[in-house]
Amino acid sequence: MSHRGLRRNNKRMMTRRTFTRTLAAGMGAAGAKLPAASRLNIGIGTYTYHSLSIDDMITRLTALHITEIEMSRGEFMLMKPPTDEMCQSARSKFDRAGIRCVSYYAATIKDDHDLDYAVRFARLLGSGNITGDATGGMLGKIDERLSREGLTFGIHNHYFKQKFAYESPDDVLKALAGRSKTMGATLDTGQFASCGYDTVAAVRKLAPYLKMVHLKDVKAAGGEDNVLIGRGIARIPAVMGELHKVSYRGLVAIEYEKEGDVDADVTSEVEFARNLA
Numbered sequence: 037m038s039h040r041g042l043r044r045n046n047k048r049m050m051t052r053r054t055f056t057r058t059l060a061a062g063m064g065a066a067g068a069k070l071p072a073a074s075r076l077n078i079g080i081g082t083y084t085y086h087s088l089s090i091d092d093m094i095t096r097l098t099a100l101h102i103t104e105i106e107m108s109r110g111e112f113m114l115m116k117p118p119t120d121e122m123c124q125s126a127r128s129k130f131d132r133a134g135i136r137c138v139s140y141y142a143a144t145i146k147d148d149h150d151l152d153y154a155v156r157f158a159r160l161l162g163s164g165n166i167t168g169d170a171t172g173g174m175l176g177k178i179d180e181r182l183s184r185e186g187l188t189f190g191i192h193n194h195y196f197k198q199k200f201a202y203e204s205p206d207d208v209l210k211a212l213a214g215r216s217k218t219m220g221a222t223l224d225t226g227q228f229a230s231c232g233y234d235t236v237a238a239v240r241k242l243a244p245y246l247k248m249v250h251l252k253d254v255k256a257a258g259g260e261d262n263v264l265i266g267r268g269i270a271r272i273p274a275v276m277g278e279l280h281k282v283s284y285r286g287l288v289a290i291e292y293e294k295e296g297d298v299d300a301d302v303t304s305e306v307e308f309a310r311n312l313a
Contacts, residue, residue: 076313077285094130094133142157151174165188189219208221225238249288251290264301264308
C-alpha cells in the first residue's frame with residue numbers, strides 16, 4: 037500500500053475510533069446515574085401517614101424502601117405529649133424494620149418544660165435533629181441546651197392566615213443571626229410557596245443552615261391545598277436541582293397532607309422525587 041493509501045486508511049480508523057469514543061461517552065452520560073454519595077436522600081415525614089397505625093405505616097415505608105424518616109405524627113408532638121412507652125415502642129419497631137428516625141418534629145417550644153420534653157423524645161426516638169419553632173426568648177435556650185446535648189434544631193417555616201414569626205426565608209435568617217451551628221432551618225417547600233415566596237431562592241438563601249427539607253407542593257399561594265409534587269407552584273424540579281448545586285446532604289422528607297388512602301399518591305411522589313435525586 038502506498039504512503040498516501042496508509043494515510044487515508046489511518047484517517048478512516050481514527051475517525052471511527054473518535055466516533056466510537058464520542059458515542060460511548062454520550063451513552064454513558066445519558067444512562068449513568070449520579071454516584072450514591074451525590075444523590076439526594078429521599079425519606080418521609082410521617083405526618084403523611086397520620087391516619088394509619090405505626091405498624092401499618094411501617095409496612096408502607098418498607099414497601100417503598102424508605103429507611104429514614106422524620107417523626108411528625110400528631111400524637112408525638114408537644115401539644116399532647118406522647119408517653120415514653122409510645123416513643124420506645126415506635127423506636128423498637130423502626131429498628132426492627134431498618135428505619136432510622138433522624139428527626140423529631142416537636143412543633144412549638146414555648147417554655148423549659150417543652151424543651152425538656154423535646155430533648156427527651158428525640159433521644160428516645162434516636163433522632164439527632166429536632167424540628168419546630170419557638171416563642172419568646174426560647175431560641176437562645178434551645179441553642180444552649182441542644183449544643184450541650186449534641187443535637188441540632190431546624191426552625192420550621194409555616195404558612196398561617198395570620199402573620200407568623202418564621203414565614204419568609206429572611207425571617208428564618210434573622211432568627212438564626214448570632215446563633216451557633218446547632219441552630220438551622222427545616223425548609224418546607226410547600227409552606228414557603230403557600231406564603232408566596234420563591235422556593236428556589238429560599239434554598240439558596242438558607243443553604244448554609246439546612247438541617248432538613250420538607251418536600252411538599254401546593255396548588256396556590258394563600259392556602260395549603262396539597263397537590264402531588266411537581267404539579268403545583270413549589271417548583272420542585274428546580275428545588276431539587278438547587279439542592280444538588282448547594283451540595284445538600286441531609287434528609288429530603290416528602291410530606292403529603294391529605295386525608296384518606298394516600299398510598300398511590302405517595303408511591304408516585306417517591307418515584308418522582310427519586311428520579312430527581
